[in-house]
């Protein structure tokens with residue numbers, strides 16, 4: 637649906653006790669876009685995305701996926717969304733295939749469809765060889781990949797992925813990039829967070845820079861980076877004082 641927003645966050649705010657982690661984030665992700673969210677550690681990216689997909693109740697503000705309110709019409713919203721969950725939110729004493737079967741049934745998918753898609757996902761993501769390994773015993777990168785598979789299984793229209801490339805080896809990274817590019821080429825929309833500016837510049841056509849719980853720049857990649865690189869713009873906006881590389885006076889003294 638060109639012209640529509642795949643995702644729309646309005647005034648998303650989250651307070652944890654005294655800490656204002658997210659401070660009125662407005663974000664529009666046009667349908668068909670590949671959207672990158674960047675920001676320093678603790679900027680509020682995970683909190684924003686988790687609220688935006690309806691997995692964390694905001695202190696105030698709201699979120700819609702293709703116009704569907706993620707809190708008021710949860711089931712409809714969840715069908716549209718594919719979310720890379722944090723690993724603690726899935727049962728881990730299952731093999732990868734069992735986990736996919738479990739998630740597929742939970743989502744009401746046909747048993748045969750789940751079996752076919754699971755085979756393909758395990759194969760494409762390079763997990764098919766680890767038939768007997770339980771997810772709890774997976775490496776960090778393997779875990780990221782099986783969680784991505786759970787996000788893709790039901791064929792969502794919008795993918796929201798928190799650091800999908802973190803800890804993933806280069807071959808798997810290239811596979812995931814290919815999957816995401818195909819997804820967008822086929823009309824899907826992707827939002828991902830990452831600390832790797834080059835990756836965001838390569839993949840995304842839109843970007844938001846988040847700092848101290850606020851969006852400090854957003855738009856097309858070219859609008860945000862202006863005449864420089866995304867990293868230059870990031871450093872400008874996030875504070876030049878952070879660039880001064882500090883060292884430890886006592887380390888290396890012999």
Ligand SMILES: Nc1ncnc2c1ncn2[C@@H]1O[C@H](COP(=O)(O)OP(=O)(O)OP(=O)(O)O)[C@@H](O)[C@H]1O
Nearest residue numbers: 652655656657675676677678679680681682683684
């Ligand atoms: N459950 C929680 N309870 C208290 N504070 C929290 C909680 N979750 C997040 N925070 C705080 O909210 C702020 C934003 O955290 P968040 O994880 O959203 O940042 P982030 O941008 O995703 O960081 P990173 O790049 O390091 O993953 C941080 O100061 C963090 O300590």
